[in-house]
Amino acid sequence: MDGGKLGCWVFALAIALMVQTSLSQTETTTGPTNTTSTGGNGGGQGSGQGGSCVGGASDTADWGAWLRWRSGEILYAMNYTNATRPGDPNNRWIDVSVGVRLSNIGSLSESSMQFEMSIDLFLSWFDDRLAGMSSHMTPVPGRHLWNPVYAMGEKVDPLCSDEGCLTQSDDQISTWLCPDGNVHHIAKQDVKITCAMNLRFYPLDKQECTFEIHGYDSMRFVLNPSFQWVVPGVPVVTDATSIHSQFEVTQVDFQAKYNSFLSSVHHCSYHKGSYGYVTDACTKQCENYGGSKLSGAEDPCDDTNKGSPNTYTTLAITMYMKRRLSYYMMEIYVPSITIVCLSWVAFWINRAAVPARVALGITTVLTMITQSTRVVDMPQISYVRAIDAWLLACQCMVFGALLEYAIVNYYDRKHKPKTAxxxxxxxxxxxxxxxxxxxxxxxxxxxxxxxxxxxxxxxxPPKKPKNPEDEGIAAIIDKAARILFPLSYIGFNIFYWVYYSVADQHH
Incomplete structure (x- = not known):
């Protein structure tokens, strides 16, 4: 009995030594490894949604093995080619998990209607030909592997279009290979996005900017990112700490849809979602802010010919932005209100003080005209903006105050007796x-x-008394102006702010 137990122990020890030797040899031939956490499981083999990578708690990458991956020696030995798509060529689609991170959102220019932004794409897909080539998550030059073919939409222009900017050096590791054959890739691009702005409510406006990413060569977007993704279940996140704009992002919508090169074919959405943003109240994970979910749904989308070669997929992202009003309150609204109120001081100055009242009226009119020129450059538009209505009303108020004294002075001098x-x-x-x-x-x-x-x-000489009736009209006009001008301006303010607030929400 003791001899049997001893034999079992010897057999188990021999098996353990064989496994350890095999793992050591595999690690030596596969190249450098990275043990960074992947942030979650991206799905099994063949799912195209990523996969968990086996790794320890430390980086055990081997420089010599990395050089063999860099030269493509290991891939060439396995007869791997990046010109052929993975999987069964008869399958219409290759599922590619995608996550989008928006950062460095710049100022939206009213004159050019463009703004700059950085887009980080987190892509994951399954390549069965690479399964078993590594024991850990291994950095691999992306130029040696098959990569999904995608392109930005027509409203997106790269800030740098030179070949040197678009080509990434091997020293900048952006692609990782997992033992199960899942490939993870991170692509970053600085772009300039064109946004057709509606300036009717400027500067109380809200803008809606949409840009698209198209997937070709049988690439189908799957909005379920996992690799290095810190907000599970949210495919689009924003760096709330890098918004350098007069706008704040209030909502982000995304939509994955089947599209067609034929304009007569209607597109079909198969995954959409909406997330509300309150970036100013962000307290944690602000660099990967996902907001609060408003809606989200997946649709099988069977009303289109998904097998047609004319069909491709598109990921559309819509950003809803609201202009910050604090700058315009301090630079436009408050100064103009002060100028209008200053013009009312003339109603309490003696009617006989002609130089004082005329100088005050002309000064407020000229100051209001100067204030109107402080508005930023705008494209030539054929409609009236909210700021135009405000400045026009303020100019009418100060000009009306000056015109009021002209009327008062007329009645005050109308029946004044001539010199004896x-x-x-x-x-x-x-x-x-x-x-x-x-x-x-x-x-x-x-x-x-x-x-x-x-x-x-x-x-x-005999004195001719003034006409008390004419003298009373001048005094009545001054007294009425002291009440009517402030009331009318207050009424305009109530109408202005209520109208543009309600109309903007309805729009």
């Missing part, structure tokens, strides 16, 4: 008579008393 006729050039001399000392003066030739010392006293 000049006194006679030859005053009448007072004749000295031997009057008693008690007499204060004598009667001159005109019947008026004169002074005793021979001086004359000019005749005073």
């Amino acid at each position: 006729a000049a006194a006679p050039t030859h005053p009448v001399k007072v004749v000295r008579l031997p009057n008693p000392p008690s007499e204060k003066g004598v009667i001159n030739g005109s019947g008026e008393k004169g002074s005793m010392n021979g001086h004359t006293k000019p005749a005073e």
Whole structure:
């Protein structure tokens, strides 16, 4: 009995030594390995949605093996070619798991209607020919492997179109091979996106920008990323810390659909979703912000000829952005409100102070005109924007204040008495008579008393009283303006803000 147990132990030890020797030889021939966590399981072999890679807690990559992968020596020895697509050539589609990360979102220019952004694509697919070539997750030059064929849509332009920018060096590792044959690839591209803007509500506007990524050569987008993906179940994330724009992203929608080179064939969506963003309130994982799910659904999409060679797949991403109003409040709205209120000061200045009231009115009008020129350059459009309506109303208010004083001054001067006729050039001399000392003066030739010392006293012209009715109209206009102008401006503000808020939401 003891001899049997001893034999079993010897047999088990021999098996363990054989397994260890086999693993050591495999690791030596497969090249450098990377033990970084993949962030989740991307599916089994043949699923095209990635796969878990076996690895330890440390990086055991071998430089010599990496050089053999870099030269393609290992792949050539296995008769591998990147010109042939993996899997059964009779299958119409090759499922490619995709995740999109948006970052470095720049300012959206109103004149060019473009903004810059960086797009990171996380792609995973299954290549049965590579299964068993590595024991761990191994970095591999992507140029030696078959890669999905994809292209940006017509609204997306690369910032750098030189061949040197588009070609990635082998030293920049971006492709990894797993033991089960799953391949993971990360591609980054800086682009400029064209966005057709509607500026009717500027600067209270919300813009909607859509860009597309097309998959060719039987590539089908599967929105289920796993490799290096930190937000499970969310195929599109945004770096909330790198938004350098006057807009804030409020919502991101995505849609995977079958498309066709024939314009008569209607596209069919097979996966769509929507996520709401509150980037200003982000407190954790802000570099990979996924938002809160609003909706999401998968559709088998059987109403199109998915087997036709004219069919390809498209991933459309729509960004909803809302303009930040703080800059325009401090630069446009608050200064213009101050100028309008300053023009009302003239209603409390004395009507006789013509220079003061005229100078104040002209100054506010010119200042308001200058304020109107501070709006940024815009394309030539044929409709009125919200900022145009605001500035026009403010200009009308300050010009109306100046016109009000013109009317008041007219009524104030309308019946003002003219200057009396000049006194006679030859005053009448007072004749000295031997009057008693008690007499204060004598009667001159005109019947008026004169002074005793021979001086004359000019005749005073008769005063014509002002028309109290005209003087009352001028005062009434001033008093009415003190109430009507502020009330009308307050009413305009209520209408302006309510209308554009409701109309923008409806739009």
